[in-house]
Amino acid sequence: MELIDRYIYAIGQALPESRRDEITRELRANILDKLEAISEEQGRKPSEAEVAAVLKALGHPQKVAGSFSTTQQLVSAELFPVYKKALHYGLILVFILALIQFGVHLLNSGNLAISNFLYEIVQKGLIMFASVTGAFYLLSNPVGGKPYFDPYKCWEPEKLPPVTRGWQRISACEQSVNFTADLFALLLLNYALWMPSSQLAGLTIAFAEPMLQWIPILSAIIVVSLIFGLWKLIYRYWTTATLVLEALINIATAIALLLVSRIHPVVVDISSTQEHTEALKIGNDVIGIGLFWVGIWLIFIAGWNLYRAWQISK
């Protein structure tokens, strides 16, 4: 009997408290019934070894307790492809964050802190992995059992691209490049929001006043682009509507960049020694020219998007 007590107690420890008494009480009754059947068959009380064999046949206490709990998955099979993508983009985010911090550190101190860079990647990577997995766990195990949303709901077979029109599929590479560029720009523009205060205090370069006014506008466009990127993560093909939206985002970004390219200077030296002044003169010229040509390029891309949209709608 002591063996049964120990076994039932071990199962109870692995069960949620709300169901513990009910399940262990019933399991005990079932075990005693089985032992009684052995007893009747053999005409004597079951030996200790026979009791142990019955318990062994039932299975490890953890396993038995697990079989009574409702099935839970860390990430459901349905959400797994999106989970993998989220980890992929999360890793890009971690890399960009660590890279910007590395750059800032290099500018401030002149030290190539490679080990620090690697440590930041590992640390941020682990936090990202835990956060993404936690979010997908909540999505995979909704309270009440009813899913919060169905990511695969909005689609029509007619909208799937024809096999012959390869360009209509959005490639993983294209997606990653867009996501990386958006994220890099967003984090760089809003460095004051996420950078540790110790690093902020040590900065020797900052955006000039006229540029600061553009940050909310540019950030808003990038956020729209990032949200749109999430949509494209699930529906990985172009439609007329998505191409027109892509063109609008590109035009908005291009206009903003062309206007920003006229600001001079974009970045200023805020160090007490003004040691970067000369270098920044050249730097600001390069930034201005760079922004102008990126703006022109985006207008070309927007035109291309609209041409493709027209091709699909034909």
Next chain:
Amino acid sequence: MAEEQLEKLKQELRRGILVLAVLGSLRTPHYGYSLRKQLQDAGLDIDEGTLYPLVRRLADQGLLTSEWQQGEGRERRYYQLSPEGTSLLESLNTEWLQLNNHVTKILEAGNGTD
């Protein structure tokens, strides 16, 4: 490998049918061990680790009612089909008969062409 595969597929095949067999058996009240015995006597040997949690799940879904009873100096939890379980069993039974009929036809047709 083939044996493992066979075992996996057999388990998959049995999983759905077990619900039907358990619901069918619980038209009359049973406690855990007696239910297992009845299924065993009918030729369906179900592992206790599968049967008891399955019965609890069906009870949690409202398909079975349960009651603790004292008998032969010990308590036992008796399960029986609830009204909801009874109507569900009827629908499942019809579905099972149809499926069985269709699959038998398919398998027999397959045998004929060999």
